[in-house]
Amino acid sequence: MRQTIRTLRALHSVHATKFATKPTSALISTAVSCAVVAVNAGQRRQYASAPAGTQVVKLTSQMYPDVVRDGRFGEISREDVEYFKSILSPGAVLTAAEEDLSGYNIDSMRKYRGQSQVVLKPRSTEEVSLIMKRCHERKLAVVPQGGNTGLVGGSVPVFDEIVISMSLMNKIRSFDEVSGILVADAGCILETTDQYLAEREYIFPLDLGAKGSCHIGGNVATNAGGLRLLRYGSLHGTVLGVEAVMPDGTIFSGLGKLRKDNTGYDIKQLFIGSEGTLGVITGISILCPRRSKVVNVAFFGLESYDKVQQAFVKAKGELSEILSAFEFMDRASQDHVARFTELRRPLDEPHNFYVLVETSGSNLAHDEEKLQTYLEGLMESDVISDGVLAQDETQAKNLWTWREGIPETLGKSGGVYKYDVSIPLDELYKLVEDTRVRIQEFGLDIGTDDSNVVNVVGYGHLGDGNLHLNVAVKQYDKKIEHILEPWVYEWIEKRQGSVSAEHGLGFAKKPYLQYSKDQSVIQLMRQVKKVYDPVSSKF
Amino acid sequence: MRQTIRTLRALHSVHATKFATKPTSALISTAVSCAVVAVNAGQRRQYASAPAGTQVVKLTSQMYPDVVRDGRFGEISREDVEYFKSILSPGAVLTAAEEDLSGYNIDSMRKYRGQSQVVLKPRSTEEVSLIMKRCHERKLAVVPQGGNTGLVGGSVPVFDEIVISMSLMNKIRSFDEVSGILVADAGCILETTDQYLAEREYIFPLDLGAKGSCHIGGNVATNAGGLRLLRYGSLHGTVLGVEAVMPDGTIFSGLGKLRKDNTGYDIKQLFIGSEGTLGVITGISILCPRRSKVVNVAFFGLESYDKVQQAFVKAKGELSEILSAFEFMDRASQDHVARFTELRRPLDEPHNFYVLVETSGSNLAHDEEKLQTYLEGLMESDVISDGVLAQDETQAKNLWTWREGIPETLGKSGGVYKYDVSIPLDELYKLVEDTRVRIQEFGLDIGTDDSNVVNVVGYGHLGDGNLHLNVAVKQYDKKIEHILEPWVYEWIEKRQGSVSAEHGLGFAKKPYLQYSKDQSVIQLMRQVKKVYDPVSSKF
Known part of the structure; x- marks a missing residue:
């Protein structure tokens, strides 16, 4: 049956305009253009950060007793600290004796905690060079730190490495x-x-x-x-x-x-x-590219992962040069955001999958027309069940909240086992389903009052073949980790995927490199490390 | 004075529709849309290759006697040839004793000529591996060769290196x-x-x-x-x-x-x-991206390099996501193409500079409208003097001939000193002007019957800050080379440019690496080479 798009109506004042529901009456029209409203290109609202957890974060060295500090690294002395104070600007040397360094020692997931006693904040490349020269001579281990937002424990010390914070080099x-x-x-x-x-x-x-x-x-x-x-x-x-x-x-x-x-x-x-x-x-x-003058955001529900893929292929063909995001989210992830934020949901009825499409272009009318044609085609071929279109920048930001709010709200549960993986598109979502089955096979419930496992959700950048599998828990637990790892990595290796699509290796994924890279490649990595860092790579 | 675009008229039946000339009468209209005609996305006509030169190409070892073969490399033996015949398929081992290998020994510019006695044509990665193992054991030098179209002498042997032609690995x-x-x-x-x-x-x-x-x-x-x-x-x-x-x-x-x-x-x-x-x-x-459904090509004349830059900035803003090429050519380059091809020129009157703009998008009407608005704006602000728009695929290919025909026709003169450089945009064209002055300062004429220097032209990918400076000569001459080099590289170094934007180093540019790269970077390159190739990098 050929579906046509209904007359538009503003369903949610706080959200966005409904662009389509499956027609159940004769009230049918093809006019949709007024609903596709562009928003000025600009930053989307950032979802408020989760408050710092109150649970004590265990030391990484306690959580992973097999990982042992290499005794050939030196230990920082009073003379070292004095030296750093002499070459850096006032206030650029922080020591545990004088202040709380936990913000530099604990990662953003509150999963890893180092024991650094010294944080250095250079203001120039030359200062970084002097720091590194000293550390090289004294064999002191360092960890460079940016915003400390990494998700694999790579931005914080494991033991007593000196933290080199780059926060004052910001010009x-x-x-x-x-x-x-x-x-x-x-x-x-x-x-x-x-x-x-x-x-x-x-x-x-x-x-x-x-x-x-x-x-x-x-x-x-x-x-x-x-x-x-x-x-x-x-x-x-x-x-x-x-x-x-x-x-x-x-x-x-x-x-x-x-x-x-x-x-x-x-x-x-x-x-x-x-x-x-x-x-x-x-x-x-x-x-840097020129900023697009107009940005449109659409958000829709679909009933199967297969339809999500169909919508993606069509988006590449029809939105083509203006397509700027194609994010998919599963039902569990959206239920989770709804529960924790208490925001009104963009779509009334539940769907098995949701997609957020963003276009960025230089001409309002052209972009609206392309998006409209795309969405009409999806409705007509029964790919989309229901959807809304942002009418202004605020609505666009609100729709993005349903994507960006997923990691934020999951983090509030206590801890999150995060798997950021690349998998060939056709099998991408199967990993989420298989993970749920596996957890239950080990006798663990998901989402009950008694269970430690709060939720298992899948979402990600479908356009890049990149899935975020997140297992939210009340507290990190070695037993759950062992159920998931290395099983997840073996699952990915079988499909020639990547165990880290975008988060990197860090502390968390380093042991699993061989699941994604051939030995001939790893061997060259080792040799390159030796070229750049001849001393510590001998350790 | 505000300029408006004249009614369109087909000026050249063999070329493209004139989209604008400066109005000199009252016959003024703003209608241009009918002239902006899209062509199907597809390959442009490749300009016919220059016939193989008849001049004898001197041996590289004779032209550059300072470059000496390293005696630690082995010499290929009859046993080596037999071994290669035993591991490769029939016909995959070519020897100078049996056939003419000049097509593998001479580069596409006919500037370099090696003396390889053996060409190998593997059909699989495993065959390449066996070849390299043997050459490694016997310390035989090799040169991998693709289509042998390189412009820096990197695809042909310098001495007697074995040529590994990849032409049979084509699946x-x-x-x-x-x-x-x-x-x-x-x-x-x-x-x-x-x-x-x-x-x-x-x-x-x-x-x-x-x-x-x-x-x-x-x-x-x-x-x-x-x-x-x-x-x-x-x-x-x-x-x-x-x-x-x-x-x-x-x-x-x-x-x-x-x-x-x-x-x-x-x-x-x-x-x-x-x-x-x-x-x-x-x-x-x-x-690979999705292929654009529609491609438009415009070609226009401008009176100064400053206006070329203005047209580029405006293209980035207005054509934005559909802009797919912004090529500029100077007057000398276009005169040269006209003289050698005897094609009718797209624009009647001569201009100091020419630009070819290509757009690629998914919607014919949208792309036409964007291009039309862009061109109208340029006319109104006096940036463009005159121009044409392709009305179909054939016309688009013809317009591209005026860009792609430059290196082809220059090559017919005998030889070309090619400089493919990156320079900050504002000074990009100055190199061409300064080169002409320098050649004349050394008492050489350009383009006269007696002079060896046939032409000095500038053209290139303006959008990438990439200039092609070409000095066409009747025959390669050390004296001209010494006028140009290292002067050109020093000129570029002063502007922090690159001595090779896209052609690579090869044989031609290797001595000039330090003009573009810091010693700290070159040092790491050397170390990396050692990692990959520990034996020959010791030589």
């Missing part, structure tokens, strides 16, 4: 309004940087939930993926140059500002995604 | 029509691969003049830029995986098929742009 160095090339300190906050660019009609080619805290240097160090990858590609393509301080203090001056430079090996690529293990990134240059 | 291994991920042998020809994708409504994210001959493996090995970089970004962003055979014969299995995979250092990046010095690329996986 825009230059921006070329003709070429769109930005050069900036590593410690610039992503959202602040994007706002700077927005004022000049440009956009940072990366966006993610933690934008209000994360640093652009950390984004590059971890090769962050996020919400704009579908449109603007990976940082390996957009980052044009990297300045970094090597383990021995040498400054790597690879801060090219050219879109094309084919002179020798592209060494800077290795820093992108190296997670601070090859050096401390102190500055980046990056190609 | 598409897989293509996923949902994700757009292609996996293919290195020896697939770019144009053939793109045609395969076109049949599936996808596009290879790279296009360049040599597409009819060049190999996709060679494209990746040299990090080719080309005509689509502005839209789809560099290969560092689009290549998802590389399979390569290392110097000792080990197979590097990094042929990932995932859009996101953040598990460790992105080692495969080093192969992209390594020009065969780290290993022989045998296969690639690459993310």
